[in-house]
Amino acid sequence: MDGSYEPVEAISQALDRLYDEQGLDIPIHVDAASGGLVAPFIQPDVVWDFQVPRVKSINVSGHKYGLVYPGVGWVVWRKHSDLPEELIFSVNYLGGQMPTFALNFSRPGSQIVAQYYNFVRLGKVGYRRIQQACQDIAQYLAAEVAKLGPFKLLSNGSDLPVFAFTLKEPTNFTVFDFSERLRDRGWIVPAYTYPKNLEDMAVMRIVVKDGFSRDMADLLLNDMRRHLNYYAAHPESTHTSGSPGFSHGVSQEEKK
Ligand SMILES: *Cc1c(COP(=O)(O)O)cnc(C)c1O
Helix, strand or coil: CCCCCCCHHHHHHHHHHHHHHHCCCCCEEEECCCHHHCHHHHCCCCCCCCCCCCEEEEEEECCCCCCCCCCCEEEEECCHHHCCHHHCEEEEECCEEEEECCCCCCCCCHHHHHHHHHHHHHHHHHHHHHHHHHHHHHHHHHHHHHHCCCEEECCCCCCCCEEEEEECCCCCCCHHHHHHHHHHHCCCCCEEECCCCCCCCEEEEEECCCCCCHHHHHHHHHHHHHHHHHHHHCCCCCCCCCCCCCCCCCCHHHHC
């Protein structure tokens, strides 16, 4: 929700205590969609993967910080027996028995080649440099967003190169309005509410990926300042855009 890692090791330790007290042996699947190709390079000391015995499977999206075009994702099991047999179909195909674990059958192999190419071409050093550059820019941007005035950071890019922020106090615009205004120069900064038990928290989130340069960060900050100046100069103005716009979250209009 805000680019922070979930504390996999601490969760595992809590599950160890549950096992000791109640005998419930609960395995862990780690949804490492983004973090799985960030943490190993720039936070190698974070313990979250198969080093934790309870972790039985991990997924990671190649098309996020794996640096491959959509859509490729990976899932890895600790050992063969952790993938339930009943999920694997054995099909008699083209003259042999072939095990398949997929939602559809014929798929292009191009994304797998692209992932392989990037791993070989960039190596660990290359991935580390790219992810570190993303993080440097995310942390710079977060610090500058905090300085704009009305916003409060909920995270600062120190886990994933991702951060979320909210309005310090109610004003003449919402994060949904602001998100929509940013689209006037093509910025897609989604606004959304947090999940259950924090539903009244409405935030915007910025994800910094390879290609989002420091120059672009400054352009975005300039546009944010331009819109804040507009709202400051029009204290009576409420949001007037007629376009439905795009957001990952539910806009105030839609809620009504
Ligand atoms: C993006 C994301 C997913 C979905 O992954 P896809 O590879 O895009 O299908 C799942 N979980 C988290 C935490 C994500 O960020």
